[in-house]
Amino acid sequence: MSDLNDAIQSVLEKTPSGINGLDEVTGGGLPAGRPTLVCGGPGSGKTLVGLSFLVNGARQFGESGVLMSFEESVAELAGDVASLGFDLPGLIAEGKLLIDYVHIDRSEIEETGDYDLEGLFVRLDHAVRSVGAKRVVLDTVESLFGGLANEGVLRAELRRLLRWLKDRHLTTVITGERGRDTLTRQGLEEYVTDAVILLDHRVREELSTRRLRIVKYRGSYHGTNEYPFLIDRHGLSVLPITSLGLNHEAPTERLSSGVPTLDALLDGKGFYRGSTVLLSGTAGTGKTSLAASFAAASCRRGERCAYFLLEESPQQMIRNMRSIGLDLAEWSERGLLHLHADRPSRFGLEAHLAAMFRAVDELRPEAIVVDSIADLVTLGGEAEVRGMLVRLIDYLKMRGVTVLFTSLSPGAVELQESQAGVSSLMDAWILLTLERAGDDRHRQIAVLKSRGMAHSSHVHDFTMTARGLQIAAAEG
């Protein structure tokens, strides 16, 4: 069975879309020389998927393209995507892209007897030859149904068009408007049988979230999940990458947590490189201080660390950490520490995730800190956040990046339950608490788990001093 799958896979040629993440989740791109249906509601990003496919084809893969646009003129399209860095007029001038705006207005057309759509074929053929196109986008061919009355002719011609495209081995994206109970209003999915991608755009609590799902991909392995995707100034990205699975390396090298007395609790050696650490506790227990110590330790080794702040500004963070003897400004100036501050509510979940992926791609840090993931939970349901963390963790493990998440837990009691979902993803879980002792409250720390090492199972006293963090040896 799996041999058969492998055989099919190797035969099935793919054309990279060049869209961040989409080629990963489709195992290489769209079916080469065949049509793919991209459907979704208004504003779901269909046209942009099509345009990215063409622009990337021309810029990255040396393949020219043709866009038959049934809805927007060349000027309108060029204006829409200029902010994403797509220079359509430039590509057109270089002869790498041809846009044919097909305008149909039913009120201007009288139908008298038998006809076919040979004019459309002539136009497409001429356009494909003019630029030597390998890629074609039809956006959206359903407009024909609004413009012409004879549905029988349209359906027959659509079928002929798809055969025509396949015969010429053109890799084609056909967009379609989502129907009420069907993938597309005009049932285009009947004609396009090779691959179907569904886009979805929801607005929840004033935050927009976009999702992409591969409904069908004949003869190829594909992820069946919904993937978040986003549209920003870098264009369109699909956030994968769960398909990576659990095949990453498991380094044996150990890294200091930045607090020698904490390392002592961790088998005397600290965390594993490439592991995922959760640091949770109630307010004021010292999570950020511990996380900052970890970040500084990473810089001290000459390694880069990206620190995502979701609660305070970099300036505030730098000032506060001076009180425990950490000079983060120095590491920041030396280019080893990168502080990224973003209010969680400014973006949707996927935008945060994308920012993290991008930082990892650009900086190639050895460690990252997310402070805190509790802020992200406010943006999505627990399942969504968990899904996002799985993607991020997979991605980081692949690259051997050590990651530390902090998490605010509402109270000591509910804590273990409320974070059960997230904690199973973590290799190590450290809990910080405040205990009352008479009139005083003092901090305590415990290693709840740490995979692959003999860690302390005691609760330890934990103090913050001007010379750093101190953890006392086990209580009696």
Next chain:
Amino acid sequence: MSQHAAKEQLVQPERFVLRLYIAGQTPKCVRAFTNLKRICEEHLADRYRIEIIDLLQNPQLARGDQILAVPTLVRQLPAPVKKIIGDLSNTERVLVGLDLRRA
């Protein structure tokens, strides 16, 4: 010239410039031309000109003139431009499309 056509000429003296877009000599296209010729002779005698454009020979014109369906008849003159698609087998619809008869 029939009496009927002569009367029309009095109220509507414009010349008609008609362009028929075809794609090769297919039965549909041949039929469209035959029908057009007949309708023009009956209703526009002496004041029409038919230009035939074969898109297989001039493919670039399909884009320029926004042609999708074949055959397509375009009334270039008198303005405004009108499009009639099909083999022109329904004379009534053709006359309506050319503004020679009210719908």
